[in-house]
Amino acid sequence: MISEAVENYLKMIYELQNETGKVSTNALAEKLGVAPASVTGMLKKLAEERPRLVNYERHHGVSLTPAGQKIALEVIRHHRLIELYLQQALGYSWDQVDAEAEKLEHVISEDFEDRIDALLGQPEFDPHGDPIPTKGLQLARPDHPRLSELAAGQSGRVSRVRDDDPALLRYLAELGIIPDATLTVAGKAPFGDTLSVRVGAESDSPSHTLGRPVTDQVFVEIQGK
Amino acid sequence: MISEAVENYLKMIYELQNETGKVSTNALAEKLGVAPASVTGMLKKLAEERPRLVNYERHHGVSLTPAGQKIALEVIRHHRLIELYLQQALGYSWDQVDAEAEKLEHVISEDFEDRIDALLGQPEFDPHGDPIPTKGLQLARPDHPRLSELAAGQSGRVSRVRDDDPALLRYLAELGIIPDATLTVAGKAPFGDTLSVRVGAESDSPSHTLGRPVTDQVFVEIQGK
């Protein structure tokens, strides 16, 4: 049986792998809120599992084997489906869903998964715009630029917002910066660390000034201009 | 923090207490699928918890303290709300809900509880007719007789069906023996171990022959005759 701890390790390895390429013991420890020594111990066990769940060579980081990736994607599918379900069916706001999904993802049955998937109409994205792996564990990974990377004058559609910080999510929701919103970079301060952004399609849409910590967390599919 | 194991012990103690009065180490061990020695160990810990969760004297069984009962009722409220939610909102059949609720009951937040409670309209009974403790943890305990205790000719309303055995639940559902169904004892075989029961309010309702293992699991609120 795969324990909750193992599921979390695999999920985190997967996410780090796709964010920063390499996965170090330290980074993993930090993300998991656990001492580095604990990570080393766990990685050894995962590498000795049969079938092997990770490729691990001491001092050289870790990566998922196909078996490990399969489990990671199952957990991620659970997580994102649950997030969307909580929002759609139970009225959660998008800054609340992550915490609850974190716990539920490890306990729901295949049956539960199928039922909410059907109820939601086989959705493709969760409330933050993260793609939901299909039943067959295929995962679309559209790689859009960060809002902070857009040039003045460019505009596009918000595709995804990083879901780490509930306070930031609440703030963004207030501004209307949610997936599918239309954004236009009205101006860019010198050195590019502050943007003036118009939210909405019209030219009289409200405009806001956003700093780097914000604009780095928003991903935009460039469209117009 | 209260662990899942502790929650299960307290829940089981509560249930045994209300089924058979006294709660023995062995009975608890069997219900939990655990060795008796393990139960002894856990009971000691629960009795040393501050606040104390159980009253425990070696060789003399165990009972819940108010603090222990509070936790037990919270878990039971979770369990039964979830059962009903799974049935009403996700289309589970009543023989499937118990297994899923068993896992979910330990992880949902207060918020989740409130939301499904509201969505279901503050329900009073779960799919098997078990009462759902209120938010304030008040629990109605209507104590109706078992179907097996009815005399020939008596009739009544099914109030509750024991939820232990999914196969039995499926069988009963097929016969239409579910909470609120009307039942009449058409006949009783010698020694009372087999009943002929009419399911439904009309006098031409279908009648079935039921043995003791079945009739002991169905509780009836006597009405007519």
Next chain:
DNA sequence: TTTCTTTTTTAGGCTGGCCTAAATACTGCG
């Protein structure tokens, strides 16, 4: 290349929750 810093691993320990086997306490019957 050698040294210094940072990262990672080893070593040793702890807790929770379970186990088996063996000892002991209750209980009911002769």
Next chain:
DNA sequence: CGCAGTATTTAGGCCAGCCTAAAAAAGAAA
């Protein structure tokens, strides 16, 4: 009352998953 049989507890262990402190390896800088 005493003894057999059952119920319960003690003793000793195991495993998962975490910890800290200390050692060792890797990598950067001089």
